[in-house]
Amino acid sequence: MTRVLREVRRFAATRSEPGVVAVSGGADSVALLRALHTCHAALTVAHVNHQLRGEESDADEAFVRDLCAALGVECRVRSVDVTALAAGDNLESTARRVRYEFFTEVANEVGAAWVATAHTADDQAETVLHRLIRGTGLQGLRGIAAERQPLPPTPSPKKGGGARTEEEAIASSLAPPPFLGEGVGGRGSSLFRPLLAVTRADVIECLAALNQPYRTDRTNADTRFTRNRIRHELLPLLKTFNPDVVSALTHLADHANEAHQVIVTAAGELLANAERPRAAHVIVLDALALGTSRCLIRAALRLLWEREGWPMSGMTFDAWERAVEVACRNAGACDFPGGVTMRHSGRVVQLSQRT
Amino acid sequence: MTRVLREVRRFAATRSEPGVVAVSGGADSVALLRALHTCHAALTVAHVNHQLRGEESDADEAFVRDLCAALGVECRVRSVDVTALAAGDNLESTARRVRYEFFTEVANEVGAAWVATAHTADDQAETVLHRLIRGTGLQGLRGIAAERQPLPPTPSPKKGGGARTEEEAIASSLAPPPFLGEGVGGRGSSLFRPLLAVTRADVIECLAALNQPYRTDRTNADTRFTRNRIRHELLPLLKTFNPDVVSALTHLADHANEAHQVIVTAAGELLANAERPRAAHVIVLDALALGTSRCLIRAALRLLWEREGWPMSGMTFDAWERAVEVACRNAGACDFPGGVTMRHSGRVVQLSQRT
Numbered sequence: 001m002t003r004v005l006r007e008v009r010r011f012a013a014t015r016s017e018p019g020v021v022a023v024s025g026g027a028d029s030v031a032l033l034r035a036l037h038t039c040h041a042a043l044t045v046a047h048v049n050h051q052l053r054g055e056e057s058d059a060d061e062a063f064v065r066d067l068c069a070a071l072g073v074e075c076r077v078r079s080v081d082v083t084a085l086a087a088g089d090n091l092e093s094t095a096r097r098v099r100y101e102f103f104t105e106v107a108n109e110v111g112a113a114w115v116a117t118a119h120t121a122d123d124q125a126e127t128v129l130h131r132l133i134r135g136t137g138l139q140g141l142r143g144i145a146a147e148r149q150p151l152p153p154t155p156s157p158k159k160g161g162g163a164r165t166e167e168e169a170i171a172s173s174l175a176p177p178p179f180l181g182e183g184v185g186g187r188g189s190s191l192f193r194p195l196l197a198v199t200r201a202d203v204i205e206c207l208a209a210l211n212q213p214y215r216t217d218r219t220n221a222d223t224r225f226t227r228n229r230i231r232h233e234l235l236p237l238l239k240t241f242n243p244d245v246v247s248a249l250t251h252l253a254d255h256a257n258e259a260h261q262v263i264v265t266a267a268g269e270l271l272a273n274a275e276r277p278r279a280a281h282v283i284v285l286d287a288l289a290l291g292t293s294r295c296l297i298r299a300a301l302r303l304l305w306e307r308e309g310w311p312m313s314g315m316t317f318d319a320w321e322r323a324v325e326v327a328c329r330n331a332g333a334c335d336f337p338g339g340v341t342m343r344h345s346g347r348v349v350q351l352s353q354r355t
Numbered sequence: 356m357t358r359v360l361r362e363v364r365r366f367a368a369t370r371s372e373p374g375v376v377a378v379s380g381g382a383d384s385v386a387l388l389r390a391l392h393t394c395h396a397a398l399t400v401a402h403v404n405h406q407l408r409g410e411e412s413d414a415d416e417a418f419v420r421d422l423c424a425a426l427g428v429e430c431r432v433r434s435v436d437v438t439a440l441a442a443g444d445n446l447e448s449t450a451r452r453v454r455y456e457f458f459t460e461v462a463n464e465v466g467a468a469w470v471a472t473a474h475t476a477d478d479q480a481e482t483v484l485h486r487l488i489r490g491t492g493l494q495g496l497r498g499i500a501a502e503r504q505p506l507p508p509t510p511s512p513k514k515g516g517g518a519r520t521e522e523e524a525i526a527s528s529l530a531p532p533p534f535l536g537e538g539v540g541g542r543g544s545s546l547f548r549p550l551l552a553v554t555r556a557d558v559i560e561c562l563a564a565l566n567q568p569y570r571t572d573r574t575n576a577d578t579r580f581t582r583n584r585i586r587h588e589l590l591p592l593l594k595t596f597n598p599d600v601v602s603a604l605t606h607l608a609d610h611a612n613e614a615h616q617v618i619v620t621a622a623g624e625l626l627a628n629a630e631r632p633r634a635a636h637v638i639v640l641d642a643l644a645l646g647t648s649r650c651l652i653r654a655a656l657r658l659l660w661e662r663e664g665w666p667m668s669g670m671t672f673d674a675w676e677r678a679v680e681v682a683c684r685n686a687g688a689c690d691f692p693g694g695v696t697m698r699h700s701g702r703v704v705q706l707s708q709r710t
Contacts, residue, residue, distance in 0.1 A: 132603065133597050134596075135602075141607075234593075241489075248491070256493065261648065293617055
């Protein structure tokens with residue numbers, strides 16, 4: 001039995017409820033579908049045609065439809081002109097939003113308890129590397145989550161989408177890994193990545209064993225795009241240092257994830273201890289109760305930002321550092337995206353959003 | 356004023372006590388010495404001739420002696436045949452031990468309160484990358500510490516030294532960064548790295564501004580050695596993705612360091628809560644009180660290993676994972692280096708070392 005089949009069977013063993021499989025037609029998702037199909041009876045395939053590569057996109061769609069017909073699995077397709085929809089916004093995040101919205105919709109329609117995507121250990125390693133290069137804290141090192149419990153309905157698209165180039169946006173939108181980790185499970189349906197411990201080599205081995213063809217996205221080989229350069233230049237170089245570098249990076253992501261949970265728990269307690277009654281719309285924190293751990297203060301501020309629904313997308317690595325600085329220093333003030341201001345005076349840290 | 360001078364003056368401003376500067380003769384340590392010499396009156400230089408490169412090593416020593424004479428700074432030199440001393444053991448860790456022992460000795464002799472080494476942000480980035488590639492948890496991501504408070508006398512050398520090749524050991528022993536982070540300040544003297552926020556480019560700029568020559572270790576260009584390949588192949592490639600990748604990696608090390616402190620504190624509390632009275636030489640932990648956070652259990656076990664003085668050098672990434680597994684599962688046992696055994700039965704986790 002191939003490694004893919006073993007991992008997928010382990011996943012399916014405890015999930016007999018109907019599920020949705022996201023299938024692009026590429027190697028990873030085709031292997032996931034074939035493996036799930038051997039051990040799970042209630043599958044629906046969801047495919048999004050982003051209309052980004054003309055006839056090739058249509059051929060991907062046809063390939064997925066044919067594969068599903070051959071397997072006797074229902075196939076639902078959404079065709080969206082993502083370029084038009086994005087209208088100059090970040091194409092990558094628009095495409096990702098469209099995908100996960102559609103997966104959620106299909107899950108709701110067919111009464112599925114879960115959605116599975118085919119992200120592999122290689123995707124995980126690439127994501128971790130991408131963030132390492134771009135600059136990240138512990139938060140970002142967690143990479144792609146192996147699962148997400150049911151979340152509220154997909155949030156509305158965010159404007160801007162950070163400092164990435166359009167090129168990168170296009171590149172990432174064409175392929176599965178959501179680098180920014182914003183994948184969203186549907187109302188009531190959880191999101192799973194059963195192949196996250198499986199390498200791309202394992203996937204290819206599985207497909208070869210099944211004599212199963214798959215589609216190749218030719219833009220994946222275009223090394224002008226950051227993600228493709230990580231895959232085709234950086235990872236091969238790293239493998240000359242350590243052939244098991246993918247597992248080194250995925251283990252690190254696991255550790256970062258575990259550490260993050262510890263820190264978020266501690267930061268939640270810190271915030272509860274430090275917060276005083278609001279003065280009108282102004283949040284008041286006791287600077288002494290915040291303590292001196294920059295790590296915990298940073299995590300507590302993140303929790304506060306999330307709770308208040310303040311814009312996070314413009315909160316870069318440096319912006320968080322400035323916020324921590326204001327909290328730690330005895331005086332000072334700083335403005336943040338979305339009209340959020342922070343002021344430290346004596347023992348009091350005040351935060352508010354201009355309305 | 357160059358960035359090096361600014362950073363060094365900030366460091367020296369609060370440290371008027373006598374200090375020791377470790378100078379190999381390379382660009383980083385020569386820049387550190389020249390910068391410190393402009394703002395600190397009570398310096399002693401310490402140089403170790405490892406006798407690893409014959410005449411070139413002797414020429415390095417002569418260069419450092421001449422520079423000190425020109426600056427009017429006392430220079431103390433230790434010449435050690437490190438290859439003979441290591442006698443087949445890890446050359447790198449032997450060389451590092453010899454260096455830090457000598458720095459400590461000089462600090463004690465001249466009554467210095469601190470020892471400064473010239474590790475830069477580039478060394479930090481290389482260390483972080485080296486560990487990322489080899490496989491590391493949060494622990495290793497912390498990289499090189501900016502300072503170490505006084506520590507107990509230098510520990511005796513450890514046998515073995517892990518899975519590194521002799522080649523790598525030689526390469527690393529020739530150059531400053533202690534990849535394994537075992538640098539040791541002396542009894543009463545603290546260890547500082549005032550250039551840890553300064554890049555190698557800043558160092559070269561500083562030396563150019565002073566028209567100050569320095570020695571080049573030609574083995575640094577030998578890309579057969581892992582560390583040199585990280586410097587000469589990997590880092591340049593990463594800089595094509597992000598020119599500021601060095602600062603991205605050093606910031607990550609800072610975050611990992613901060614997070615590590617939070618986790619160690621929480622793990623210390625966890626251990627105190629979970630530990631029961633010893634049964635003879637057997638340590639007894641309440642499995643329920645250990646909780647379910649793999650991150651905290653791992654950190655608590657590390658604290659226990661350190662406290663008991665059990666051998667850590669053979670405790671690889673995988674060995675710690677096995678230890679966590681035994682603690683988390685309801686039953687099981689495992690042996691670890693140095694005759695340490697761990698057994699989980701019902702609510703009790705027992706640990707002991709065969710004597």
